[in-house]
Amino acid sequence: MEQQRAVITVVGKDQVGIIAKVTTALADNQLNVLDISQTILQDFFTMMMIVDLSRAADLEKLQADLEKIEQDMQLQIDMQREDIFQSMHRI
Amino acid sequence: MNIAFTEIQETIRMVQMESLDVRTVTMGISLRDCIDADAEKMNEKVYQKIVGYAGELRETAEQVEKEYGIPIINKRIAITPAAELLGQASTDDAVMLAKTLDQAATDIGVDFIGGFSALVHKGTTRGDNVLLKSLAEALSETERVCASVSVATTATGINMDAVREMGEIIHDAAVRTQDQNGIANAKLVVFCNPVEDNPFMAGAFHGSGEGEAVINVGVSGPGVVLNALKKHPDADLGEVSEVIKRTVFKITRAGELMGRVVADRLELPFGIMDLSLAPTNAMNDSVAEILEEIGLERVGTHGTIAALALMNDAVKKGGAMASSYVGGLSGAFIPVSEDNGMIKGLEDGALSLNKLEAMTCVCSVGLDMIAVSGDATPASLSGLIADEMAIGMINKKTTAVRIIPVPGKNEGDLVEFGGLLGRAPVIGISPFNSDKMIARGGRIPAPLQSLIN
Numbered sequence: 081m082e083q084q085r086a087v088i089t090v091v092g093k094d095q096v097g098i099i100a101k102v103t104t105a106l107a108d109n110q111l112n113v114l115d116i117s118q119t120i121l122q123d124f125f126t127m128m129m130i131v132d133l134s135r136a137a138d139l140e141k142l143q144a145d146l147e148k149i150e151q152d153m154q155l156q157i158d159m160q161r162e163d164i165f166q167s168m169h170r171i
Numbered sequence: 172m173n174i175a176f177t178e179i180q181e182t183i184r185m186v187q188m189e190s191l192d193v194r195t196v197t198m199g200i201s202l203r204d205c206i207d208a209d210a211e212k213m214n215e216k217v218y219q220k221i222v223g224y225a226g227e228l229r230e231t232a233e234q235v236e237k238e239y240g241i242p243i244i245n246k247r248i249a250i251t252p253a254a255e256l257l258g259q260a261s262t263d264d265a266v267m268l269a270k271t272l273d274q275a276a277t278d279i280g281v282d283f284i285g286g287f288s289a290l291v292h293k294g295t296t297r298g299d300n301v302l303l304k305s306l307a308e309a310l311s312e313t314e315r316v317c318a319s320v321s322v323a324t325t326a327t328g329i330n331m332d333a334v335r336e337m338g339e340i341i342h343d344a345a346v347r348t349q350d351q352n353g354i355a356n357a358k359l360v361v362f363c364n365p366v367e368d369n370p371f372m373a374g375a376f377h378g379s380g381e382g383e384a385v386i387n388v389g390v391s392g393p394g395v396v397l398n399a400l401k402k403h404p405d406a407d408l409g410e411v412s413e414v415i416k417r418t419v420f421k422i423t424r425a426g427e428l429m430g431r432v433v434a435d436r437l438e439l440p441f442g443i444m445d446l447s448l449a450p451t452n453a454m455n456d457s458v459a460e461i462l463e464e465i466g467l468e469r470v471g472t473h474g475t476i477a478a479l480a481l482m483n484d485a486v487k488k489g490g491a492m493a494s495s496y497v498g499g500l501s502g503a504f505i506p507v508s509e510d511n512g513m514i515k516g517l518e519d520g521a522l523s524l525n526k527l528e529a530m531t532c533v534c535s536v537g538l539d540m541i542a543v544s545g546d547a548t549p550a551s552l553s554g555l556i557a558d559e560m561a562i563g564m565i566n567k568k569t570t571a572v573r574i575i576p577v578p579g580k581n582e583g584d585l586v587e588f589g590g591l592l593g594r595a596p597v598i599g600i601s602p603f604n605s606d607k608m609i610a611r612g613g614r615i616p617a618p619l620q621s622l623i624n
Contacts (some may be wrong), residue, residue: 086238087179117176128176143237158183160240162174167428168421169178 084133085114085162088146092155094125101149102127102157109142110135125155130162182425186241190394190456193426194449195245196232196433197285197370198225199377199385199442202251210264213256214271221248221275221284224384224439229280231436235429243429244391244451245591248276249375250286258298265305266312273313283358285317285375290365293327293614303333306340310355311347317373323363323560325567329615334560337361338553338609342576345545349578352586356575357540361556363563363570368443369499374536374571385442388430389499391449392422394456396482400464411465412485419446419489427494445499446490447535448482450510452593458482458503459512470512471522479503480533500569502535508588508595509540517596524598532562537570542586542595545578552576554605557615565618 090102099118106113106129115130136142143159150157185191205216229246236243250272257265269287276284287309289299303320310318320337323329345353360374367378370387377385399418403410427444434441450458459470462478483502491497505527507513516522524541531537537559543552556572563570575595577586582599 087174089179089183126176128179139238158240160182161238164239164241164425164428165174165179165182167424168182169174 082134086131086133086159087162087165088129088131088157088159090125090127090155090157092125092153094120094123095153098125098153098155099127101153102146105142105145105149106131109145110137111142183240185395185421189398190451190453191241191392191422191425193241193243193388193429194391195247195370195372195389196228196243196430197247197249197375197387197389198228198437198439199249199368199381199387200224200251201377201381201383202256206256206258208259210260210267214267217256217268218271218275221250221272222279225281226279227437232433235432235436239429239432241425241429245282246280247370247372247375248281248284249370249377249387250284251379252286252288252290252376254289254296254298254302255379256298257301258296260298260301262301262305265301266309269305269309269313269316273316276315281315283315283317283372285319285372286377287316287318288320288376290321291333292321292324292330292363294330295333303336303340306359307343307347307355310344310358317358317375319360319362319365319374319376321362321365322556323564325364325564326617328617329363329557329560329564331557331609331615332612334553334557335550335609335612337556338549338551341552341574342547342549345576345578352580352588353545353575353577354588357573357588357592359573361560361572363560364568366499366569370445371447371449371500371504373573381442382440384439386430386434386437386439387442387445387499388426389445389447389449390422390426391447391451392419393448393450393458393461394453395422396448397455397457397461397464400461408465408481412481415482415485416489419448419486420493423490423493441496443496443498444490444494446486446494446497446501447499448486448503450504450506451591452509452511454511457510457512458505459510459516463512469519469521470516471526475526476529476533479505479530483534500535504536504539505530505534506540506573508542508593509591510593514594514596517598524600528558528562531559531570532566535569537563538572538574540573540575540592540595542575542577542580542597544581544597544599545576547576547600548604548606550604550606550609551600553609555600557609561615
């Protein structure tokens with residue numbers, strides 16, 4: 081099946097279990113992580129993931145799951161289709 | 172190709188901090204096959220056709236917003252100029268048609284429906300006449316219907332009889348909606364050189380050269396341009412133009428992608444991308460503030476027109492590189508009530524009606540969302556329209572007048588229109604009348620295209 085790539089960014093105060101919780105939610109929703117990079121910028125945990133959405137059945141549920149993590153852990157999580165970045169930053 | 176982390180951050184910052192949005196996804200629908208001598212049948216056909224094509228518009232656009240993380244503020248519809256349907260109708264039928272359009276827009280949840288329009292720049296047909304006679308009533312009894320009337324083009328000159336009638340219609344519509352600050356006129360544009368594929372309201376209509384149905388997109392993004400310029404406080408003006416170009420390129424690419432996805436999902440052709448910088452009353456989402464960032468103490472002072480010309484041209488250049496199909500009005504809008512910087516310029520006395528007129532020589536449209544005192548006579552309104560039409564006719568560009576006389580209000584009062592329409596300080600108009608010129612009527616001949624100094 082053709083890949084449908086999206087970019088997930090997670091920014092927030094560094095704490096135990098951010099990657100664990102986010103990736104658990106992704107696994108629960110059948111999202112495959114293709115690439116992951118993570119750094120600490122001025123005490124802020126900053127992570128970027130490229131994921132494949134093609135097997136995800138229910139995007140609404142995924143978004144609800146991510147929103148819950150956002151609230152529980154005081155993070156900012158964004159998910160956007162990858163082609164928007166390709167369009168804006170590449171010719 | 173891999174995307175750098177900084178690029179991803181830049182996109183997210185544009186959306187979350189700098190009000191990057193797609194202002195509108197507008198579906199153009201031809202209604203020419205709905206013409207019927209029986210008014211009721213025609214209304215039924217119109218309603219069914221609009222709901223049939225655009226029933227899924229809102230839902231589809233909202234889904235695309237979610238997936239791409241960039242808001243689409245308005246979902247709109249543009250139709251065949253309604254006067255083309257009204258050749259056999261009465262004024263009451265025309266008002267009924269407007270109500271049908273309003274109902275269709277409400278039922279499918281789109282924000283505006285444009286195209287209650289007539290093109291009378293050379294002459295008036297029976298259908299045009301019916302539409303004009305019904306216009307004031309139609310606009311005051313509907314919420315989402317937008318109207319436009321073309322009274323001039325470079326190729327045909329100015330139809331001054333129509334200009335006179337528009338002054339009367341605007342005056343009448345203001346009186347009919349005096350309880351709501353004359354809001355009817357916020358939905359009415361008088362055009363010179365209108366375009367057939369404009370996605371922006373109130374002037375959108377689906378021109379006769381267009382296909383059955385089409386998706387056109389209007390981007391926005393003054394906030395993004397403003398923030399980009401703030402990072403270059405000492406750049407010379409050539410570099411300022413470069414920064415604007417680069418930024419607009421990115422905004423346009425985002426808008427075009429989203430427009431194409433919406434069109435694709437609705438199985439309609441993608442028409443054009445309109446590159447206009449359209450301000451809103453959100454903090455820092457202002458065209459005037461871009462001009463001030465370029466180096467004006469307050470918009471309206473000396474240098475304003477040069478700065479606006481530079482910005483407008485840079486927007487077009489950046490956008491034209493980014494999209495294969497550029498159309499609509501493409502440039503910078505300078506609506507007063509929708510731009511906090513313009514409001515402040517007027518309140519501080521830096522900006523005036525005269526300066527606004529001059530600015531329309533170099534911006535993308537014209538006198539937009541300007542509140543004037545309620546005692547303006549129909550002839551004075553017509554005179555003001557005629558001036559703006561002359562600017563467009565001679566400069567071979569689109570100009571428009573969307574002017575709102577506010578009954579009972581005087582110069583300096585502030586009126587609220589609500590929502591995207593914003594609020595505006597009332598401007599006084601000239602105490603000297605133009606009655607005789609307007610009463611003369613007739614047509615101002617088309618200008619020479621050579622000997623153009």
